[in-house]
């Protein structure tokens with residue numbers, strides 16, 4: 001399945017082969033650790049190969065992992081994908097496979113917190129020089145390139161504050177120096193941002209979010225534009241023991257089938273909620289790139305084909321007690337880590353505590369919302385009651 005088919009068609013068909021499966025629409029779930037070989041020659045061939053359709057051990061790959069990976073690769077238009085146990089494991093795989101001791105890596109200052117912690121603890125411990133850069137650096141990123149810069153890591157829009165990066169400018173600058181680019185494309189998914197078309201070499205996705213889509217499984221996937229990068233990633237994944245469980249892979253693949261319609265609705269609902277928030281006196285700023293007037297809107301309109309349901313607001317100055325009064329009483333927007341499921345979520349944020357390359361200056365406290373598939377009128381009513389509590393707690 002090539003990218004010449006439109007994305008919704010790819011979502012419905014990629015990674016399944018009914019004719020090879022007794023006519024069943026969906027691929028079976030192979031529960032397997034041991035793979036049996038009929039001959040020593042077949043055993044030797046399986047061990048020597050990383051190609052699809054040749055299996056050596058459950059951890060290395062199965063028809064179930066390949067079905068999901070094939071669908072993701074078709075959607076992204078890349079050479080291949082590698083499934084792992086979580087989004088953070090996907091970040092870990094990409095960074096560890098592509099870096100070595102003595103290398104310098106540039107990571108956006110708005111990267112997901114645990115990505116930073118992985119870089120600062122594990123990568124640094126293994127001798128990689130980690131430096132954070134302004135997400136809005138654009139082609140100016142080249143001023144930070146050193147002789148040993150091996151990789152630029154992007155996440156756009158950024159975690160918590162949703163800065164939209166100039167991905168083509170950054171990846172073009174990197175390419176002229178032979179530097180690889182890796183993008184966390186979880187927010188947009190391949191549906192709303194064509195990473196490889198914008199010059200990215202490797203994508204990471206927390207498939208836990210919109211791909212799984214139902215808050216019931218952890219999953220990560222790494223995509224590679226070129227075969228040689230895929231081979232490097234796959235070889236490292238095999239060496240490091242990265243893999244995902246078959247039932248979770250099945251859920252992720254099933255999630256893909258409806259991801260297009262879910263994302264459309266997330267986007268519609270999020271825009272309605274964001275517009276309402278923009279007009280509220282308690283809100284200083286809405287940080288939703290799809291919303292006209294939001295920071296990064298022009299860049300988003302230029303490079304993206306849609307927006308998901310995750311964004312933040314900056315409140316007018318308010319005490320921690322007021323924010324807690326608002327959030328503690330929410331009925332539909334529940335507090336919990338993650339996002340990308342069908343349900344709405346809300347969290348207080350503290351971007352100023354995480355950044356090191358830039359300073360986060362905002363009028364008041366930050367709140368991140370994931371707008372789910374509920375009726376937006378009910379979501380707005382929930383937020384309105386929250387603002388009543390916020391004011392009452394002043």
Ligand SMILES: Cc1ncc(COP(=O)(O)O)c(C=O)c1O
Nearest residue numbers: 086087088112186206208219338
């Ligand atoms: C942008 C981003 N990348 C990666 C991850 C990690 O994904 P997981 O929770 O599946 O490990 C998250 C999780 O919230 C995320 O928000």
